[in-house]
Amino acid sequence: MSAEPLLFKEGKTLFKIYPPEKKDKGFVPTNLKVFYNPRMVANRDLSIMVCAALRRKLGRSITALEPLSGCGVRGVRLGHELENFFNAIILNDINPVAYSIIKENIEINHLRGVGYAFNEEANFIMNLFAHRAWRLDYIDVDPFGSPIPYASAAIRAAKFNSSILAFTATDMSVLCGVYPTKAFSKYGALTSRTEYSHETALRILLYRLSLTAGAFELTIKPLIAYYMDHYLRVYFSVFKTPPHTINQVGYIYHCTKCLYRSTTLCVENKSLNCPLCGSKLVLSGPMWIDKICDEEFIKNVLSIKSLDYLPSYKQLKNILTTLPIENTMPPFYYDIHVLCDLMQLKVPKIDVLIDKISVNGFKAIRTHFSNKGVKTDAPLDVLKQFLISLSSEL
Ligand SMILES: C[S@@+](CC[C@H](N)C(=O)[O-])C[C@H]1O[C@@H](n2cnc3c(N)ncnc32)[C@H](O)[C@@H]1O
Ligand SMILES: [Zn+2]
Known part of the structure; x- marks a missing residue:
């Protein structure tokens, strides 16, 4: 007999989960x-x-859907911690x-009257909302893998x-070049294993989403795109x-010998x-080589001070402060x-x-x-010259 659900707390919200089996360590x-x-x-x-920023921007209540909800923690946290912000939150899981x-x-x-539970296949439930009259304000896709x-x-x-659409991808090994054949069939892009593959992974994901949107004659605008904790x-x-999209999608050429890289549309x-x-250069892509966030949107998100109680607020604030600065730089970083x-x-x-790069007139x-x-x-x-000179002083 497996154990009964027990109460857990995240943020300000209490919810039930099934505890781990005794045989599992941790x-x-x-x-x-x-x-x-x-x-x-x-x-x-x-x-x-x-969602708090979205509610403020729309000036009205939000309709939201989480098609892969698990125990529903995300949806009930939205409803509980952003009280009266939602008309409806649809929580669905196939299990x-x-x-x-x-x-x-x-x-x-x-949350009765706001939260609605469904036991359907995720694509099936989302398709119910495809009609113009039913489309939603916020959809959060948080699956296993891709x-x-x-x-x-x-x-x-x-x-x-x-x-706003939100997507999580946890298939990092595929997107970071460990399984190039799988990556090509799922994302339609060439991946490669480089020291900055977390960024190419993010840009390939954005490219693939832009391609899907393009099939419906839509374009995407990334509001916040980031990497954290292996997702x-x-x-x-x-x-x-x-x-x-033709001006936002390109490839990256990478030299495995000296680490030179260059983007091309x-x-x-x-x-x-x-x-x-x-x-010989190694080619990856196509991938998104345009902005990975919208500065104005991030400013709005950070202006909501009432959410600074969130358990990871500080960590998120750090990322949200860095992303707009990253937007001003050429894509891809060097691992020193x-x-x-x-x-x-x-x-x-x-x-x-x-400092050395900056005093010499470049941005870093x-x-x-x-x-x-x-x-x-x-x-x-x-x-490389800067590194040689700094290294000689060590
Ligand atoms: C990563 S978990 C979701 C976690 C949840 N979003 C959260 O924030 O805690 C993925 C969930 O998707 C469900 N699932 C898998 N395939 C599905 C499908 N085709 N349709 C609906 N749910 C599915 C699984 O049962 C699992 O609960
Ligand atoms: Zn080279």
Whole structure:
């Protein structure tokens, strides 16, 4: 006999989950009778911040759908912690045990009349909202692995021009180049294993979402796209505007010998040899090489001070402050440990390197993708000279 559900708390919300089986050492989310991962709290916290900003922007109540709800923690947290912000929150899961615990969690949080539980297949339930009269303000797709199997239905169920879609991807090994064949069939892009593959992963995901939206003559605008704790998360809106994806999608050429890299739009045609060392370049893409966030939207999200109680507020604030700065830099970061390793140099402190680059008239910043990463507009050969000079002082 497995144990009865027990009460748990996240943020300000109480909800029930099934405890781990006795035979499991610790908390293995996928072994639970109904999925719940406490380590995704920051992911859920940000969905609360985003919905608060969306409610303020729309100036009216929101309709929301979470087609893969697990125990329903995300949906009930939205309803409970953003009281009166929603007309309806639809919580769905294909697992019948999840469905029954979602219903309990709706009751515990007094969300009857706002929270609605369903036990359907995710695409099926999203398709019910594809009609213009039924489209939704917020759809949160948080599956196991890749969200692409749910992308078409989610995009069709979202209101154009005003809604927000949220997608989590946890299939990092596929997107980061460990399984290139799988990646090509799911994302239609060439992946490669580089020291900045978390960023190429994010951009390939954005590209694939833009392609799906394009099939419906829609374009996407990334609002917040980031990497954290081995997953990717993107918030975006879809617009009925003339397609311009051709100028936002491209490839990256990478030199495995000296780490030179260069982006190119799909419409361009660049030479295949490294201009620095002459080696053959490795091609990845297509991928999104435009902005990964909307500065104005992030400003709105951060202006809601009443949410600073959220358990991961500080961590999220850090990311949200870094993303707009990353937008101003060329895509892709350098991992200074990998560079120094390649050049057999001692590794300088990252802030010292950033100062050195800046006083020499180039831009340089840290990146949220990696604490060893630097984004700069300095060319690679110049960056290497800075590293040689700093390293000689160590
Ligand atoms: C990663 S969990 C969801 C976690 C949840 N969003 C949260 O924040 O805690 C994925 C859930 O999707 C459900 N699921 C898997 N395939 C599904 C499908 N095709 N339709 C609906 N639910 C599905 C699983 O039962 C599981 O509960
Ligand atoms: Zn090279």
